[in-house]
């Protein structure tokens with residue numbers, strides 16, 4: 001085991017999951033507050049969303065003000081924030097891209113990392129921030145070493161997703177979708193239900209436009225089992241080849257056939273990812289350790305809250321540390337007090353949202369509570385429109401990643 005020497009920042013390694021992230025005031029506010037320049041994303045705002053329902057009816061929600069939101073590709077955002085960190089605080093951050101955290105010893109305040117050559121590096125820390133996502137090693141260490149630490153999962157990894165990037169529509173083609181006239185100035189995220197070859201269920205195709213006229217998006221399905229992704233019959237085994245994907249997208253005739261073929265080719269070539277877990281933990285902190293982001297409160301994609309909450313965690317933690325005048329333990333107590341209720345509320349909301357979106361099928365209570373709400377409020381809205389809002393916007397809120405406007 002050897003001590004790792006600090007290195008200068010190097011470019012990010014290639015790869016990394018890349019998909020769209022809707023950033024609202026919360027996420028944008030967190031990064032802009034520390035000086036990250038987001039103007040290049042703001043220049044092409046996220047105008048709104050539409051969902052084409054199974055009966056062909058299209059629901060649209062357009063965000064106002066238009067500048068409130070942006071839709072960014074995850075890896076593009078990561079690269080941008082890393083570049084900005086190097087610009088803003090070049091002497092204060094060191095990146096070690098190739099190291100993976102393997103073990104944490106909370107009592108000794110050490111973390112062990114492995115490098116690409118398999119060599120282990122042990123580091124001593126003052127404060128360990130677990131930002132290592134849904135399968136966090138830091139959280140595993142807390143589960144083993146912090147007395148009373150508990151985790152509650154729901155819908156664990158029950159969705160599978162694949163993504164495509166920057167597909168160019170054929171020259172001269174006009175996409176027959178509502179609101180396509182907005183394409184030149186803003187992005188619109190579109191959702192369509194697609195056939196789900198058994199045993200996959202609830203299939204969604206999503207697509208959004210870029211400033212350069214190309215399109216990115218993906219497909220997402222509920223899977224029947226937890227076998228290895230792409231291998232098990234219920235885990236994408238029924239969608240393998242470009243022809244399989246082209247058949248699944250066959251009903252999306254509003255997109256030209258050449259475009260669907262190019263999308264299908266990318267989908268066949270790319271890996272499946274799993275998603276859809278909701279996690280609530282009993283504590284966000286332990287001795288000199290703190291969880292942020294998905295490590296602390298993994299959520300599904302249903303409400304588009306994950307990245308915004310993760311970045312907001314950073315703001316709360318930074319404020320707690322700044323206000324504690326060097327007393328790290330006091331800062332962690334402050335963070336725990338302020339953030340745990342939000343993290344738990346996020347988990348509850350996400351679990352409900354999954355049901356609203358139909359991802360967990362009809363046989364769960366949340367789905368029927370939601371349907372009753374829609375029915376009763378629909379009647380009330382027709383009876384007294386001045387007093388009761390139109391609940392019809394509800395489902396699209398789920399699809400539009402737009403529920404946290406303040």
Ligand SMILES: Cc1cc2nc3c(=O)[nH]c(=O)nc-3n(C[C@H](O)[C@H](O)[C@H](O)COP(=O)(O)OP(=O)(O)OC[C@H]3O[C@@H](n4cnc5c(N)ncnc54)[C@H](O)[C@@H]3O)c2cc1C
Nearest residue numbers: 021022100101132133275293294301304305306307308310
């Ligand atoms: C299809 C999809 C769409 C989504 N859309 C939205 C959206 O519109 N809006 C939104 O707010 N959220 C969305 N989310 C959720 C959002 O992506 C996550 O909540 C967010 O990325 C969490 O950020 P994070 O940094 O905590 O975790 P991650 O983004 O998962 O990053 C964790 C990082 O830790 C690294 N890591 C993991 N283990 C180790 C280890 N042992 N050692 C070292 N490094 C490690 C990983 O490589 C990764 O880079 C979506 C998610 C999916 C799957």
